[in-house]
Amino acid sequence: MLRRILLPTILIVLAYGFWISPDFKEIAAGVSIFLFGMLTLEEGFKAFSGGVLEKILQKSTDKLYKSVSFGFVATAIMQSSSLVSVLTISFIGAGLIGLTQGIGIILGANIGTTTGAWLMAGFGLKVNIASYAMPMLAFGVILIFQKAKSLKGIGYILAGLGFLFLGIHYMKDGFEAFKETVDLASFAVDGFKGLLIFVGVGILATVVMQSSHATIVLILAALSVGQITYENALALTIGANIGTTITAVIGSLSSNIDGKRLAGAHFIFNVVTAFVAIAFMNQIISLVEIISDAIGIASDNHTLKLAVFDSFFKIMGVLMFIPFINKLVNFLNKTIKSSSSKSTTGSDNARYLNDSVLELPSTAMAAISRETKHLYENSFEIITHGLNIKRRNVVSSMPLDEVIQDSYSKSPVDINLFYVNRIKGVYGQIIDFSTRAQSAMTPQNIEVLYKIKLANRDLVEAVKNTERLQKNLVKYSNSANEHIKEQYDTIKKDLAELLRNINIIATTDEEDVVLLLLSKAKIHTEKYDILANGTLDKLIREGLITNEMATSLMNDSVYSYDISKHLITMAEVIFTDMNNLNDEMYLNDGDISEILNKKDEL
């Protein structure tokens, strides 16, 4: 109900605002242009995808100190923390970086903004970003019409930045009348009350002007002519730091869930830092005095002391937050949830497939690979249920003889129901997503994607074969005939061993361990094939099992063999990353025969 009336209400309020105030029209247009700039910028970054941009970004943000440095350098160059925040949200929205790296960039950007205060206080300089908007738009649009993908990408980035600057410019223009009425001298108040009032004024001024730099210019101007006290100027700086997060919040509106979480992180970081600064204001002022004296700033040079305060306050905030980044990420993941992640049917859905990365081949491939691992986890669980063994026992170091004795359930589990709920939907979504993603991929990428699709099919086949195997496995595991019981227990044990080894392969980084376990699994699959090794012939010949049992065992040994084959093939594709050595280093059929023949000779 609320949603139905929300949009018309917003439209009516906007229309009324446009009718009564030309300034409001300009502000609203500024916000719209700003948001459009974000979309254009995202298009630009997507044009550079295909691996190169992702790699540069991943390399420059793969460690916390790198992402903090990246944020610092980018902000120092562009002189706008709001812009870096918006760019970071675009990177996240495009799937180029994760939330933790994004938060690192934001922390760095906060320190980067202090360079602006130093420039303004020390040299009276200010880079006016709005003046770059028009040439950027003109050059950008010309480049967008070029055929070359890279030129098109640069065009979109330039146009996107141009629109962002233009949007901020229109917002500022719209508020110009308001800005002129703000007389900082009229607010000069002493004590804690004054501190809170000026923090509030700082927030308001920055929200109105969409730029903490603009607020700081006002603060410095007022401070230099004695309109406000030094203490009030410090409070205004704290307020400006909170107000600047509003730009990131607006930017996150058109972004995906991670973009919204990043805006949340930005907001929490700036607000918490501001509270700490307010609480310890006197101590911080004393420290700023000591630092200023140490670096030779005159005691009456309040503008430079303000720059020292700005730097100290922001560096302190970053140092304070660094130990809690992972906790902050967990908190944001819990509190800001995607509306589409919950299923009403109780069935499982894809977790990593997001349409926003469809045009980013490397990122899309990574998403499909992660989703396949998700499908593997579901398949692993279902196969253990089908074998009537417990997953936690399989992944432990419990002896396999004990693993197969500790049953999961007294009655057979409905594998088909599990298949429908946990496999079918996710598998379908992976195939659908892969088909759409491959239109933006190179032939080499498509070749890799094809292998991943086959790995998914292997998982589905393994689950289906488990369902076929389950019936007789339950029946003969409790049979009075020791010989048939032994055979089915062996099937269970072999598959449990394979699942355990694949779990190790999935969780280790040691390439030699992966190679060894995959090779062993291949050899064991061939060695334990009772059709090939003569076990079945012997049981029939000696009359140890009935004809019916023999038929069942023959069919089920084929299912078991197929499950092993499918799981091994899947693991080779999904869990190995040996610089494309995979195919050459893996044992082939000839190698396996060679080892098996050697054993026979022994």
Add this chain to the structure above:
Amino acid sequence: MSIKKFIKNVQSSLGLGDYKVEGKKKAVKELLKKLLDRKRELKKAIEKASDKKNLQEELEIVSLEIKKGKEILSKLYAKKIKGSKNGK
């Protein structure tokens, strides 16, 4: 001299060559080192163990992997030599 030729000359003089091949060579060397260490440990373990069957099987697999790794490495070196001859 064309730009492409200039870049090629700079690459060969700096020894940058085919960095993909270099990366692959490094990966194979590291893997071979691990496999050789494992082989040494397995041999020691076999001498002490009472049940040698499983260890013997692992030793055979590791030996085969080492053989394959060495073959890949020699192919990569051959590629490099061929590449540098063509460069000249």
